[in-house]
Structure formats: C-alpha cells, structure tokens
Amino acid sequence: MHILATEGLTKRFPTVTAVDALTVTVGPGVTGLVGANGAGKSTLIKMLLGLLPPSGGAARVLDLDVTAQGAEIRRLVGYMPEHECLPPDVSATELVVHLAQMSGLPRTAARERAADVLRHVGLAEERYRAVGGYSTGMKQRVKLAQALVHDPKLIFLDEPTNGLDPRGRDEMLTLIRRIGTEFGISVLVTSHLLGELERICDHVIVIDGGRLLRSSAIGEYTQATQTVTVEVDEGLEPLADRLTADGQTVSQQGRMLVVKVLGPETFDAIRDATVDLDLCLIRLEQGRHRIEDVFREEVAGV
Ligand SMILES: Nc1ncnc2c1ncn2[C@@H]1O[C@H](COP(=O)(O)OP(=O)(O)OP(=O)(O)O)[C@@H](O)[C@H]1O
Numbered sequence: 001m002h003i004l005a006t007e008g009l010t011k012r013f014p015t016v017t018a019v020d021a022l023t024v025t026v027g028p029g030v031t032g033l034v035g036a037n038g039a040g041k042s043t044l045i046k047m048l049l050g051l052l053p054p055s056g057g058a059a060r061v062l063d064l065d066v067t068a069q070g071a072e073i074r075r076l077v078g079y080m081p082e083h084e085c086l087p088p089d090v091s092a093t094e095l096v097v098h099l100a101q102m103s104g105l106p107r108t109a110a111r112e113r114a115a116d117v118l119r120h121v122g123l124a125e126e127r128y129r130a131v132g133g134y135s136t137g138m139k140q141r142v143k144l145a146q147a148l149v150h151d152p153k154l155i156f157l158d159e160p161t162n163g164l165d166p167r168g169r170d171e172m173l174t175l176i177r178r179i180g181t182e183f184g185i186s187v188l189v190t191s192h193l194l195g196e197l198e199r200i201c202d203h204v205i206v207i208d209g210g211r212l213l214r215s216s217a218i219g220e221y222t223q224a225t226q227t228v229t230v231e232v233d234e235g236l237e238p239l240a241d242r243l244t245a246d247g248q249t250v251s252q253q254g255r256m257l258v259v260k261v262l263g264p265e266t267f268d269a270i271r272d273a274t275v276d277l278d279l280c281l282i283r284l285e286q287g288r289h290r291i292e293d294v295f296r297e298e299v300a301g302v
Pocket residue numbers: 013014016017018035036037038039040041042043044082159192
C-alpha cells in the first residue's frame with residue numbers, strides 16, 4: 001500500500017527546476033526525505049499538499065490527486081513547515097485550539113485535543129505563555145502539535161530539528177519516532193542531516209537537484225555495507241595478506257583492518273587467521289557504513 005506516489009513530478013521556477021521528473025512511492029511508517037539545502041524538499045512537500053501546482057507530472061497522497069483534491073489532502077495530512085511561522089503574542093494553547101477549530105473540531109473537543117497533543121509533544125505549564133518568548137525547541141514543538149491536532153493519517157515534517165541543540169534534536173527525533181510507532185501515524189520527515197534519519201526512519205529517499213538519487217529501506221543502506229574492524233597488537237600485514245588470500249575484502253586504516261562482512265564466514269576467517277598466525281587480537285568491532293557514506297558515494301557517482 002502506498003501513502004503517496006509521484007510520477008514524473010516536476011516544478012520549474014523561472015530560474016531553477018526545483019523538482020525534476022521525480023517518480024517515487026512512499027509506504028506506511030517513518031520515511032526520511034534527505035537532500036542538501038535547495039535540493040527541492042520543501043517544494044516537493046508543498047506540491048504534495050496541493051499548495052503549489054506542479055509544472056508537470058502527477059502525484060497522489062492517500063490516493064487523492066494533488067492537483068484536484070488539495071483541500072481533501074490537507075484535511076487528512078498534518079504539516080509542520082520549515083520556517084518560523086508562529087504568531088508571537090498568543091499562547092501555544094490558544095493557537096493550537098484555534099487551529100483545531102479551523103480543522104472542524106467543536107470548541108470543547110478542540111480544547112481537549114489541543115491539551116492532549118501539547119502534552120504529547122512535551123509542553124507543560126509553558127503552554128499558557130505567549131509563543132514569542134519560547135525557545136526554538138519549544139516553538140518546534142508547537143509547530144509539531146498543530147500538525148497533529150486534527151488527528152491526521154500522515155504528517156509532513158519539514159526540517160523539524162532545524163535550530164535545535166544536540167539534546168533538543170535528540171528529543172525531537174525520539175518524539176517523531178514515537179508518533180510513527182505508538183500513534184501509528186505515517187511520517188515524511190525532511191532533513192539535510194543524514195545521520196539523524198538513520199535512527200528514526202524505516203525508509204529513506206535521497207534527492208539532489210530535484211532528482212531522485214535513491215529510495216530504499218533503511219536496512220538496505222546499512223546492511224549491504226557492513227564491515228568489521230580488526231585490531232591486533234602486531235602482525236597487521238600478515239593478517240591482511242592471509243584474509244585476502246581467503247577471499248575477504250580488506251583495507252588498512254591506520255593500525256586497523258576493515259574487513260567487509262560477506263557473511264558468517266568472514267568472522268570464521270578472522271578467527272582462524274589470528275589463531276594460525278598466533279596474533280593477539282585487541283579489538284573486533286562490527287561497524288556499519290552510515291547513510292552519509294552511501295549518500296557521498298551516490299553523489300560522487302560511485
Ligand atoms: N517560490 C520560489 N520561487 C523561485 N524559486 C524557488 C521558490 N521556492 C524554491 N525555489 C528554489 O527551488 C530550489 C529548491 O528549493 P527548496 O526550498 O524546495 O529546497 P529544500 O531542499 O527544501 O532546501 P532548504 O532546506 O534550504 O529549504 C532552490 O533553488 C530554491 O531557491
């Protein structure tokens with residue numbers, strides 16, 4: 001089942017093609033949309049919400065057409081915009097209640113629902129204070145709360161960790177993962193910080209210059225490139241030679257060997273080689289390539 005699907009989706013501005021013939025599908029769960037600044041992430045989201053008309057191609061969100069059924073899509077989808085857009089002189093409670101009512105909830109239900117979502121995003125007593133005095137982290141939480149208040153089936157989060165310190169970023173990422181798992185709401189989250197998405201996404205789409213570079217389950221980014229780092233007190237070169245002769249893929253990094261994991265036999269080969277060569281094993285550590293590495297390889301055309 002697809003949550004959304006695009007087919008040759010294109011957005012041309014006078015001087016730049018922001019989204020360029022993008023064909024991609026997104027399933028349920030937490031999906032990351034990764035790309036450098038200017039890659040076309042925000043433009044794509046605005047088209048998916050029916051806020052910006054495509055120059056070409058087509059897209060469906062929750063099986064609704066973005067060109068003809070934008071209002072219906074926005075009823076079912078929550079949106080956390082990238083830029084600061086909160087009125088400074090109202091409280092988080094007033095704002096979120098107001099937006100809940102705009103989404104069609106009666107006043108009492110809107111108040112209850114707003115209190116629930118503000119609690120879920122971690123805003124306690126401060127929710128009665130004016131938003132203008134909030135920290136960036138608190139503002140991001142208000143933006144997230146308003147995206148959730150009308151009980152959407154899917155939310156688009158545009159750079160939700162922007163401007164947050166490491167702790168704030170960590171908390172926001174944990175919250176997003178919870179929304180995807182405990183609340184069962186599908187999430188499309190954008191970031192230019194690739195490492196962040198590794199932690200919370202089931203699937204990652206990478207775009208560059210408006211074009212699709214890659215769309216894969218998170219496991220496919222990492223499992224295919226698993227490595228193991230081996231450190232011995234001495235005898236690194238004989239060990240490398242022996243492992244290479246055994247058919248392993250080995251590279252030397254400083255005082256360590258990085259061996260590509262081909263399967264369980266790689267670990268057997270390392271064990272047998274260290275025993276046979278009478279080496280003292282100091283470290284054997286399984287490592288994964290991070291999404292960053294894969295992205296770099298894709299961009300470099302490797
Ligand atoms: N309304 C617009 N008019 C003209 N050009 C635009 C407009 N909106 C976006 N662009 C251009 O389209 C390209 C993609 O912008 P977009 O905001 O979608 O990228 P992004 O991946 O979201 O990056 P960022 O994280 O910096 O917002 C950029 O070159 C941008 O300057």
